[in-house]
Amino acid sequence: MKINENREPAGTARLLIDIGPLLVFFLVNFLAPVPGPIKIFVATGAFMAAMVAALVFAAVRYRYVSPLLLFSGVMVVILGGLTIWLQNETFIKVKPTIYYGLVAGLLAFGLATGRPLLKLVLGSAYPGLTETGWYKLSRNWAVFFAVMAVVNEAVWRNSTTDFWIGFKLWGVIPATLLFAIANVPMLLRHGLNAEETKPAEPGPVE
Known part of the structure; x- marks a missing residue:
């Protein structure tokens, strides 16, 4: 898929x-x-549909799909499909572990x-960032x-499904956003042009 940096989604989109x-x-x-016992399967089906819709929207509206979003989308469809087909919620629970x-591993390999x-x-999202910053x-x-x-892994193996879902909503999303914000001072010290920066994260929250 062709990447058009000028139309890359930013901000709220x-x-x-x-x-x-x-x-x-979650909803x-x-x-x-x-x-209650089958809510996770209904939610997984809705998750799969919403992920496919997000991929199609990004491709049609912006002609750009983040590699990490595409990777996450493929995993949602495959593991979500196995969750529903086999009626085993383990597949959707382990999906974030595999993704993370x-x-x-890929980032560590790149650094090595x-x-x-x-x-x-994220090159277009962080203009001016030095190699040290990257x-x-x-x-x-x-x-x-x-x-x-x-x-x-620790949470889904040692808690109920409802607790795991609540943890993703009230734990994972805030932690990811706070971690992204915590990196900003370091990025500014290494050449980030704050005025041209597009809000961006390394990938979808899992």
Whole structure:
């Protein structure tokens, strides 16, 4: 798919594309008028539909789909499909672990080979950032994603489904946004042009 940096989604549009499907998952799980045990499966179906809609919207409206969003979308469709087909919620619960783990591994590999991979994904969002800045940003997010993979495993294996979903809503999303904000002072010290910066995150919140 051709990437057109001039039409890349930013601000509210970027936030809705990245977080919107997850919010649909939460809302359907909490509000769907179905018996408790099957809510997770209904919510998973809605999550899959919302993710596909977000991908199509980004592709049609902006002619740009973030590689991380595409990766997340494929995982949602595959693991969500297995969740519904096999009636086993483990697949959708382990999806964030796989996503975080793979992204952390890719970022770590990039750093080990001298290539801060986040620059390929977010280059247009952080103008003026030095190579040192990209290295530190990639390192910080690699650590964050690795920690989140471990935390997700610990939570879903040792709590109820409702608690896990609440943790994603009230724990994961705020933690991700706060971590992104915490990186801003470092980015400014390493050449970030704040006036031209487009609000962006390394990827969709899982």
